[in-house]
Amino acid sequence: MKQPHAATDGGGATRSGGDPALALSRLDRLVALTPQPVADPYYQRGLAHPSLGDANLAIANFEAAIRGKPQMAAAHKDLGNLLRQRGDFAAAETVFARALRADPDHFEARHNRGLNALQSGNLTLAREALADCLRG
Secondary structure (H helix, E strand, O other), rough: HHHHHHHHHHHHHHHHHHHHOHHHHHHHHHHHOOOOOHHHHHHHHHHHHHHHHHHHHHHHHHHHHHOOOOOOHHHHHHHHHHHHHHOOOOHHHHHHHHHHHHHHOOHHHHHHHHHHHHHHHOOHHHHHHHHHHHHH
């Protein structure tokens, strides 16, 4: 299964190199050629869509990545960030909590959970989550 992994890496490299449309094209081909859902291409597509102005497709792709790999903390974290940006703080909290169940040491999930709590007015959770970031 090296080819899908290599193609996913190529899509991610293209996205991070400043060409999200080309990355999506490559990742779309990979998804079409893969006989079963593979989480990584969906995750990479989720990362590319906001650059093209489509948060809804980003959310759908992060959700597909999570269905394919429920323990993918990064997909939970990025989904939570999109929900937080939309002001859906309760849904974001649920997703950040799932990210931390998948990987309790995921610093970005802890940090973003704290920011989400701060924005939603839950100062107790914000203080706790952000203090966890400082502890390591």
